[in-house]
Amino acid sequence: MALPLHAVEATGAAVAAADPSxxxxxxxxxxxxxxxxxxxxxxxxxxxxxxxxIVGPNGAGKSTFLKAVLGLVPRLAGTVRFxxxxxxxRSGLVAYVPQRSSVDWEFPITAExxxxxxxxxxxxxxxxxxxxxxxxxxxxxxxxxxxxxxRRPIGQLSGGxxxxxxxxxxxxxxxxxYLLDEPMAGIDAASEQVLIDLLRxxxxxxxxxxxxxxxxxxxxxxxxxxxxxxxxxxxxxPVAEVLTAANLTRAYGxxxxxxxxxxxxxxx
Amino acid sequence: MSALVEALLxxxxxxxxxxxxxxxxxxxxxxxxxxxxxxxxxxxLADALSxxxxxxxxxxxxxxxxxxxxxxxxxxLLGGAAAxxxxxxxxxxxxxxxxxxxxxxxxxSVLATFYGAGIVLLSWVQSLPVGGQAxxxxxxxxxxxxxxxxxxxxVALLAAALVVVTVLLLKELRLLCFDPAFGEAHxxxxxxxxxxxxxxxxxxxxxxxxxxxxxxxxxxxxVPAATARLWTERLASMLVLAVAVGGLGGYLGAALxxxxxxxxxxxxxxxxLVVLFLASLLLAPGRGALAVAMRRAxxxxxxxxxxxGAPGTAP
Numbered sequence: 001m002a003l004p005l006h007a008v009e010a011t012g013a014a015v016a017a018a019d020p021s022x023x024x025x026x027x028x029x030x031x032x033x034x035x036x037x038x039x040x041x042x043x044x045x046x047x048x049x050x051x052x053x054i055v056g057p058n059g060a061g062k063s064t065f066l067k068a069v070l071g072l073v074p075r076l077a078g079t080v081r082f083x084x085x086x087x088x089x090r091s092g093l094v095a096y097v098p099q100r101s102s103v104d105w106e107f108p109i110t111a112e113x114x115x116x117x118x119x120x121x122x123x124x125x126x127x128x129x130x131x132x133x134x135x136x137x138x139x140x141x142x143x144x145x146x147x148x149x150x151r152r153p154i155g156q157l158s159g160g161x162x163x164x165x166x167x168x169x170x171x172x173x174x175x176x177x178y179l180l181d182e183p184m185a186g187i188d189a190a191s192e193q194v195l196i197d198l199l200r201x202x203x204x205x206x207x208x209x210x211x212x213x214x215x216x217x218x219x220x221x222x223x224x225x226x227x228x229x230x231x232x233x234x235x236x237x238p239v240a241e242v243l244t245a246a247n248l249t250r251a252y253g254x255x256x257x258x259x260x261x262x263x264x265x266x267x268x
Numbered sequence: 269m270s271a272l273v274e275a276l277l278x279x280x281x282x283x284x285x286x287x288x289x290x291x292x293x294x295x296x297x298x299x300x301x302x303x304x305x306x307x308x309x310x311x312x313l314a315d316a317l318s319x320x321x322x323x324x325x326x327x328x329x330x331x332x333x334x335x336x337x338x339x340x341x342x343x344x345l346l347g348g349a350a351a352x353x354x355x356x357x358x359x360x361x362x363x364x365x366x367x368x369x370x371x372x373x374x375x376x377s378v379l380a381t382f383y384g385a386g387i388v389l390l391s392w393v394q395s396l397p398v399g400g401q402a403x404x405x406x407x408x409x410x411x412x413x414x415x416x417x418x419x420x421x422x423v424a425l426l427a428a429a430l431v432v433v434t435v436l437l438l439k440e441l442r443l444l445c446f447d448p449a450f451g452e453a454h455x456x457x458x459x460x461x462x463x464x465x466x467x468x469x470x471x472x473x474x475x476x477x478x479x480x481x482x483x484x485x486x487x488x489x490x491v492p493a494a495t496a497r498l499w500t501e502r503l504a505s506m507l508v509l510a511v512a513v514g515g516l517g518g519y520l521g522a523a524l525x526x527x528x529x530x531x532x533x534x535x536x537x538x539x540x541l542v543v544l545f546l547a548s549l550l551l552a553p554g555r556g557a558l559a560v561a562m563r564r565a566x567x568x569x570x571x572x573x574x575x576x577g578a579p580g581t582a583p
Binding site: 067070072088089090094095096097098102103104107108109110113114117120121123125126127128129153155156169173 | 307436437438439440442443445446447449450451452453454455456497500501502503506
């Protein structure tokens, strides 16, 4: 993966990598903070129109993987292609939802103003946010069931409502690939249901969703495919194939008890 | 008193009127830029940069005296001030990025180093046999009275230009301050936007150096924004309020100092701003001390009423 671009493109793998129908193709992604590797040589290909979960223990590099493919943290090595091409952040093809804890929720801004940020790229540099943009933002808030809280300062919303605002902002971007960092962390059951329903709806529209997820109880119910990480890629593929006790033990280190049925329970 | 009224009504002579207008526009621009610095948690950077202007200012005076025969050429002085403030900003950035210091420690170190160096240079220059160095001290606390007509006009014009540039970038700066990771991921480069914000701050500090001075420059940038934040939960209203507060502070302060010429203009503007801030701290609805105390008292009354009335029933 340290090969120059022309050398990579001469190989057969690069022909497949240039497939414009593949939402995300990452190969050899490696990230180190100072001299400590946090992601090591991770390959991953996202299947179009699927819900993909990224799971792994704390410090496994799940969030870093999303940031690394987006170039938000520098990659030591690796190539990433979105829809067959190198990332163009302004293409509008990819929507990123950062962790909820990454922003200042005391910021003086209303829910609809946050959602309107999803339209900034289309509005363009130097142009103001207009009434019609806020109306479009309210339409997205309506989809996440928050139309009546559109004018509420975001600091007064619950965690689940804040996460719904974030999702509404991503929906407003009308992207083809969503990268979500811990969308279900610290939210109420009702919000979680709204979120997963909307993500399924986006899948039906042919969109692809990659979400960092922390709750092993729900992965089988929510996702079609999984990427199991612990610095290295432990396994990737359809949930039914890769969600095995052996893989989870390799990722989490401890005994993971696979209960009856599809749900996987983590022992205390 | 009548001198103050004359100054407030712009009847105290053309020069003083232009200075007052310049101070008002400077306050307005400071309020606008300050809102974003406050929300980006960069308020103290203004203090480091303004104090870092001093060594550049004194060195520019020396260069002017040596090469142009006069150290008091304003463009040279302000150019020197801007250059050394920029150097101070780079030092903060470098120390915080590559060293092992948090940004607040980096800011404190840079402020102390540059200001200390500036003061030493200033005392040394006072003893040199060149003319005009006494005028340097007015840059410390600001003096509208010492300004020439065209200087004051230029301050007003440039302050207005800063307002225009900031207004054009409202959306981008809001994104930078609220969610830089989201912005970065979608093609709004936060490093460049940060640089732009610091550039606006630097320009404001240099433009305001004569009226506000460097020691208290942070107040004109931060106090209007802090005052406005107390009154509202919406950025749009915060910006409008900060512009109004900054403009009012500049206008009243400059008029006061025109009427009482022995008051340094910068300090007078800052005192007016602080009065507005303290009043807001007390009286603002929502975040004001009085409103919070009243809401807590109401809670206590409700609790007492419930305890006395129907014990054990849910509200």
